[in-house]
Amino acid sequence: MSKSNNVYKDAYNRCLRLLEETSNLPSEPELGAMLGVSRTTVRGILARMAENGLIAWDKRDKTVLRAPKEDDFFPDEETDSLSQIIERSFMRRLLAEGAEAGMQINELELAREIGVGTTSVREFLIRFSRFGLIEKRRNSHWVLKGFTHAFALELADIREMFELRSAAAFAALPDDSPVWADLDRLETEHRALARDIANRYPEFSELDERFHRLIHSASRNRFIVDFYDVIAMIFHYHYQWNKAGQRSRNETAVAEHLAYIAALKSRDLAKVEAACRKHLTSARQTLIDSTPEGRLNVQARRAETPAGNTA
Amino acid sequence: MSKSNNVYKDAYNRCLRLLEETSNLPSEPELGAMLGVSRTTVRGILARMAENGLIAWDKRDKTVLRAPKEDDFFPDEETDSLSQIIERSFMRRLLAEGAEAGMQINELELAREIGVGTTSVREFLIRFSRFGLIEKRRNSHWVLKGFTHAFALELADIREMFELRSAAAFAALPDDSPVWADLDRLETEHRALARDIANRYPEFSELDERFHRLIHSASRNRFIVDFYDVIAMIFHYHYQWNKAGQRSRNETAVAEHLAYIAALKSRDLAKVEAACRKHLTSARQTLIDSTPEGRLNVQARRAETPAGNTA
DNA sequence: CTAATGTCTTTTATCGTAAAAAAACATTTG
DNA sequence: CAAATGTTTTTTTACGATAAAAGACATTAG
Numbered sequence A, B: 001m002s003k004s005n006n007v008y009k010d011a012y013n014r015c016l017r018l019l020e021e022t023s024n025l026p027s028e029p030e031l032g033a034m035l036g037v038s039r040t041t042v043r044g045i046l047a048r049m050a051e052n053g054l055i056a057w058d059k060r061d062k063t064v065l066r067a068p069k070e071d072d073f074f075p076d077e078e079t080d081s082l083s084q085i086i087e088r089s090f091m092r093r094l095l096a097e098g099a100e101a102g103m104q105i106n107e108l109e110l111a112r113e114i115g116v117g118t119t120s121v122r123e124f125l126i127r128f129s130r131f132g133l134i135e136k137r138r139n140s141h142w143v144l145k146g147f148t149h150a151f152a153l154e155l156a157d158i159r160e161m162f163e164l165r166s167a168a169a170f171a172a173l174p175d176d177s178p179v180w181a182d183l184d185r186l187e188t189e190h191r192a193l194a195r196d197i198a199n200r201y202p203e204f205s206e207l208d209e210r211f212h213r214l215i216h217s218a219s220r221n222r223f224i225v226d227f228y229d230v231i232a233m234i235f236h237y238h239y240q241w242n243k244a245g246q247r248s249r250n251e252t253a254v255a256e257h258l259a260y261i262a263a264l265k266s267r268d269l270a271k272v273e274a275a276c277r278k279h280l281t282s283a284r285q286t287l288i289d290s291t292p293e294g295r296l297n298v299q300a301r302r303a304e305t306p307a308g309n310t311a
Numbered sequence C: 001c002t003a004a005t006g007t008c009t010t011t012t013a014t015c016g017t018a019a020a021a022a023a024a025c026a027t028t029t030g
Numbered sequence D: 001c002a003a004a005t006g007t008t009t010t011t012t013t014a015c016g017a018t019a020a021a022a023g024a025c026a027t028t029a030g
Helices: A006-019 A028-035 A039-051 A082-095 A107-114 A118-131 A149-171 A179-195 A197-217 A222-241 A246-266 A269-289 A292-304 B006-019 B028-035 B039-051 B082-095 B107-114 B118-131 B149-171 B179-195 B197-217 B222-241 B246-266 B269-289 B292-304
Strands: A055-058 A061-064 A134-136 A142-144 B055-058 B061-064 B134-136 B142-144
Touching: A006 A028, A006 A039, A028 A039, A039 A055, A082 A107, A082 A118, A082 A222, A107 A118, A118 A134, A118 A222, A118 B118, A149 A197, A149 A222, A149 A246, A149 A269, A149 A292, A149 B149, A149 B222, A179 A197, A179 A246, A197 A222, A197 A246, A222 B149, A222 B222, A246 A269, A269 A292, B006 B028, B006 B039, B028 B039, B039 B055, B082 B107, B082 B118, B082 B222, B107 B118, B118 B134, B118 B222, B149 B197, B149 B222, B149 B246, B149 B269, B149 B292, B179 B197, B179 B246, B197 B222, B197 B246, B246 B269, B269 B292
Parallel strands: none
Antiparallel strands: A055 A061, A134 A142, B055 B061, B134 B142
16 A cells, blocks of 8 residues: 555645635646645646546646535545554553553554554654653563653643743843734734633634744744643643533633733733743643543542532 | 664673673573563574583573683674664764755665665654754655754753753752762762873763763653753764864863762752853853854864964 | 746655564473 | 473564655746
8 A cells, every 4th residue: 555645635625625715726836835735746636626627727727617515525534644643543542541651552553453554653653752651662662651640740840941931031022023913913812712712612722832832932942842742742632532621721721821921011021920830830730630640639629529510 | 684683693792791700601581681682582692602612501501611702792883773873874974064954864865875774764863853953844855954053052051951950859859869879979980080081081971971861860850851862962972073172171071070069969059050050051162162163163262372272 | 038837756655574582471490 | 389491472673665745857838
């Protein structure tokens, strides 16, 4: 089978969306830039679109003939890259019950279970190892270190160090830096989300990531910027699979972000540090609560609290 | 060719050394533990030793017949793992002239040049990417970010953050913690090295790494501990290929380490911070000086200084 | 004569496969 | 019967091969 053409399929689907908006597609290089693929792939897409009667393609002329229908699209599961598939599959196991620290990870078994080659699994594990959740024994198997309480604490510690530093650097940025416009835009989005939090709270996850990445970018330090990948990964799966109390958590976080944004705009370092600390402290608690040990504690806290409290 | 048996060859060589010390080799599992390999490999080693008349092997009895000779050993170049070979080869190119930022890295070309399969090169690059010196373009080539001035600064910044924290944690460790004994041992080694610095200065590199790793271990944070890999890697190659001024640099560093150790033993946080800062500042300068841009500056400084100063 | 298209080449992503090494299981020995 | 040896199975490590995708070069259209 050698290699799936998911890049082509995914770009094809995205190109279908473009079809809805114009009557004439742009040049091949331009399309390639828009879709983030090479001209080779663009031409593949155009050929198929012509074949399926979506466009009339003759050299520079790519006239749209009809709007795309539901079954012009490739099914979603065919557009994922192998590494995404492996990651999802692996994370599902990792965050599921019974994934205890010390357990050994078998490349061959993983590969068979997911239905991919061992090479891809190996490469995934190597890439994934930088998140600190697994570890390799020389000439031997991988060991699961697990999404434990210790992991959450260690992660939160570094995050706080890095973000306090980034936030201070951010506040010290000159007025004409483009980050202030980015921050304004994020603030607007936060306010919009806050107004309709009851319905839109699931959108917070994505906004959260953009907000923190903007702050970290002010550090101008690749190690700090890259470290956010660890946090983003954890939060991504956490948000996906642990919905308990999500709404109230997000509501709190939005409010904290707004206070944090206000502090940044004030350029007052003491205020920035206070707002940043406050937000990171509750983020830390959220993280700790989402570990297996943490979840037990949350349950215990609930049991103690008089009934009627459904937050 | 599929896979080299360097694990076997390396363990065989190490086992030959063992032969010089005893008249009877221990049990297979015990040997495996000593050499860090599986019983399968141990038996392979024993079989060859028996065949070459080094030992008489009959079940539990492994009597040494003769001392190993020079040509009983496998040549050194056959005992390196593939990833070591690739890493060395890659670092040579990276630290050599003409490795400019932005340059693209070709997996196939690298593989051909080193004489290994593409998979191994790919896996190396993925592993290596966490050092922040290269970056991958999605579905495309790797880009060299280069060992630049910016890299040195970013690395030094994080290092200082992490080490100040670790050093503070170290000093706060209870008196009965085993780290104090480790520190005493390191102090002794430092003093011994200091006494004969003129001859033994090249040994500092290894001592340096053990010292800093010990301090970082006190942080009890996997991200901090793992980060030292980046520094160790850079220093390893730096020490190997940039010998200019090495002796005086190491002499200074040994003295700074001794002051740092004394500060740690005093448990006085202010002293610890001062000693740590001092050492890290000169380490930062060393690092900066070893970048291509830095080397030019060093040359310029030398040109300004009146002749006769060969430090 | 620039920017697009058409064509050809190179590189990346992924698999199957085979040897090396580890690990599991069975058997023997002190 | 615990710990060693002997034997078999499984897993890791690495390569070469192949389709997808990118990239380079040649040609044509505006």
